[in-house]
Amino acid sequence: MKAETQHHVDKIKQSLALLRRHLDWDVANDRLAELNALSEDPELWNDPANAQKLMQERQKLDQAITLCKDVEQDLNDNVELIEMGETEGDDEVVAEAEQAIEALTEKAGEMEFQTLLSGEADSFDTYVEIHSGAGGTESQDWASMLLRMYTRWAEQHGHKVEMIEYHAGEEAGIKSATILVKGENAYGWLKTESGVHRLVRISPYDSNARRHTSFASVWVYPVVDDNFEVEINESDLRVDTYRASGAGGQHVNTTDSAIRITHIPTNIVVQCQNDRSQHKNRATAMNMLKARLYEAELQRREEEANAEHASKTEIGWGHQLRSYVLQPYQMVKDLRTGVESGQPDKVLDGDLDQFLTAALAARVHGTTAEVEDID
Structure with a gap:
């Protein structure tokens, strides 16, 4: 043959x-x-x-x-x-x-x-939440690069993107941001992106041109409709208001209309500032909280169904998902599947499909590759 x-x-x-x-x-x-x-x-x-x-x-x-x-x-x-x-x-x-x-x-x-893409929530729209790690301006700039990467990926696939929350960094980049991606199978495609993303490059903010390593976390969770019922006790919530920040337009406010809700039992935090109305922002934040709780339930079910692989499917701040090296050489490497690309510029411009497909296949198989990180 x-x-x-x-x-x-x-x-x-x-x-x-x-x-x-x-x-x-x-x-x-x-x-x-x-x-x-x-x-x-x-x-x-x-x-x-x-x-x-x-x-x-x-x-x-x-x-x-x-x-x-x-x-x-x-x-x-x-x-x-x-x-x-x-x-x-x-x-x-x-x-x-x-x-x-x-x-x-x-x-x-x-x-x-x-x-x-046959999961219970795969066809849903999705929230993509990005947080910069420790490291100040470096990590905040890296978080903004990830925000652009996911926005570009969504646009290239015909999805619509709405900014839900945007917390700018002091000098550059973002401390955090949340976007809503609307489109067919948006959550299904992006659900494996939750985790820690690592960047290695010569810092544009270092006058000595030294190499820096930066981290940012990504959390992806599906949008749920009004038919989804979850019991949330008001006594379990801590609600904070603050003044919206951003690059201009509707994201700049003169009143404390932005909302941050902390679900105390799970320590889940959601934020919204995309509207001038505090009432509307609170309603959106509550929907985001419901979505986060739903996503946690999906994770629990998956771990039960794949008990033998539970340790491999846990996702969190301590789980490094992918490394992006821009100097001294160029390489993007997924640490779960071993998929690599020697064109980080294209990846950061939204060319993610090879990584998404491999991660989805590994998730369905319940297996991950034993992959060493890159320096």
Whole structure:
């Protein structure tokens, strides 16, 4: 078998393994058998709403399982044809089977893409919250570079971006900022970006032109609608008001209209200053708090479902996600997947898809690479 064809075969098998793991293959087949039995029960439709829900679950599960089986069968059939054609010297049979496998690779890729973005909240809009680390102006400038990077990525994918909170640094950059990214699968694509991002460069703020290392944290959480219910006790909240700051326009205020809400039990803090009305800012901040609590619940469920990988999927300030080196050489390296780029300028201009796709695949697989950081 040609090396190129073998590559296609390996890629299809990888996609199949991803789908099987995502479905939890044995559990999915048992559940489908259970749903098939329930669908034959004449009393099922005594409760039409529940019946419809069960039938939708059955159809979705049946389609996924059938697709996986069909792709696997097509792959095996064409591999056998290639082996037979090579044994008998029938180049025409080999060529047709190779073309079929190449077409099957595209189908498997689409299947994998749908699997990567099939989470409960993946289709939602998302908040992206950025905080500078210790280091003053250096880290604040780095945080502003990350803010631009995610804004550019969103714009390149046709998403809309709204500034929710912007806290400027004293000399340059930002202390913190929160943007709202609106678009199809916005949360699904960006959810793996939560963590610590590290920059190494010759500082433009150091007169001695020394190399500096800066850190900033990113937190991504989905926008939830009014139908999402979460119990929040007012006694668990600390609400602070402050004067909005920013680069101008609606982000500059002469009154204390900006809102900061701290959820004391979880120590989650959200901020909003995008409106001149304190009342509207408080309403937006409460929605952000609900979203953060929802995202925490999604994390809890994922850790329970992947208990053996829990230590690998935890995300926080202590978890370094990616390093961006601008001097003395140029390299961006993801420390979870090992994906690298020698063009940091493009990455910082929003070219993130290779990193996002690899991180999503690793998350679905429940695996991470053992990758050393770069200096």
